[in-house]
Amino acid sequence: MSAVEFCNVRKHYADLQALKGVSFSVEEGSFFGLLGPNGAGKSTLINAMSGLVVPSSGSIKVMGKDVISDYRETRRSLGLVPQELIADPFFNIRELLKLQSGYFGLKGAKQNAWIDELLERLALTDKADSLTHQLSGGMKRRALIAMSLVHKPQVLVLDEPTAGVDVDLRRTLWEFTRELHKNGHTIILTTHYLEEAEALCDKVAIMQKGQIKALDKTSALLSKHAYRYLKVSVPQSYLQQQAPLPPALQNLLVEDEASALVFKVDKEVALGEILGQLHQAQVPVEDISSRDATLEEVFIDLTADSGEVQQGEGKC
């Protein structure tokens, strides 16, 4: 079953088309990355799924229910960690969590025990009685995550949860999110940290200008990419007095590391051909290794190309 299904979702803000007919689904139990440059439409899509934005047309289902006609059920299935940080002057964290629980009709000893567990897991127990404006940015972020989980939603949506978060907290958040995923939650994540998405997400969609530009398993997106990267190790002495490379090689050079040259090569080009060119240019090759593009490199190539949308799953 799909946890979330987007079917031809469009959203206009006056003349601006923030979403131009988005269709795809997120399988139940997956860790899904929604990626894209600023203004691509990620938050609009997430907010439409959460009922915070009403689509101009199209439909969205969460756990099989329509987010507009069955909004009570879909909101119960969904936990959203929004981008904006909270600063509520009137409530402390524990009160906020109780208030949030009340929206779902949850109270009593069992719910209080779950709130205690959330506070504990997110290292907020010491701060449970602090007002939100007394918290650091990272603590506010953790409080938002706790709020999104008070009703144990099946689908957790995290909108840039690690923006402005230090390395330690980032690691803690990912451990916690991985555990939620292992326990069966479907996770949808937007992030600009593509290394993070590559490590965590089993499937990713890349959005651009309100459309899905690519959608695939993360591993497939990397292996199917048209380019690979060749790292050619050379003596440092060569790099210090390096003669210019012939244009055919120079055009492929993407990086000049301490003792290596890195070339971006079309996968159609045989390795022997590059080796021949290196030999001809009298490059003293010590070692050579090849790797697929990283998600960040795939992302840069795909979003730099303003051509046709290459949507992986368009039907609904």
Ligand SMILES: Nc1ncnc2c1ncn2[C@@H]1O[C@H](COP(=O)(O)OP(=O)(O)OP(=O)(O)O)[C@@H](O)[C@H]1O
């Ligand atoms: N309430 C609004 N009124 C008018 N335009 C809006 C509104 N919300 C979003 N937009 C526009 O819709 C487009 C998509 O914005 P959105 O916030 O969904 O992008 P995003 O991919 O989440 O970007 P970011 O990575 O910067 O968070 C942008 O051009 C934005 O200016």
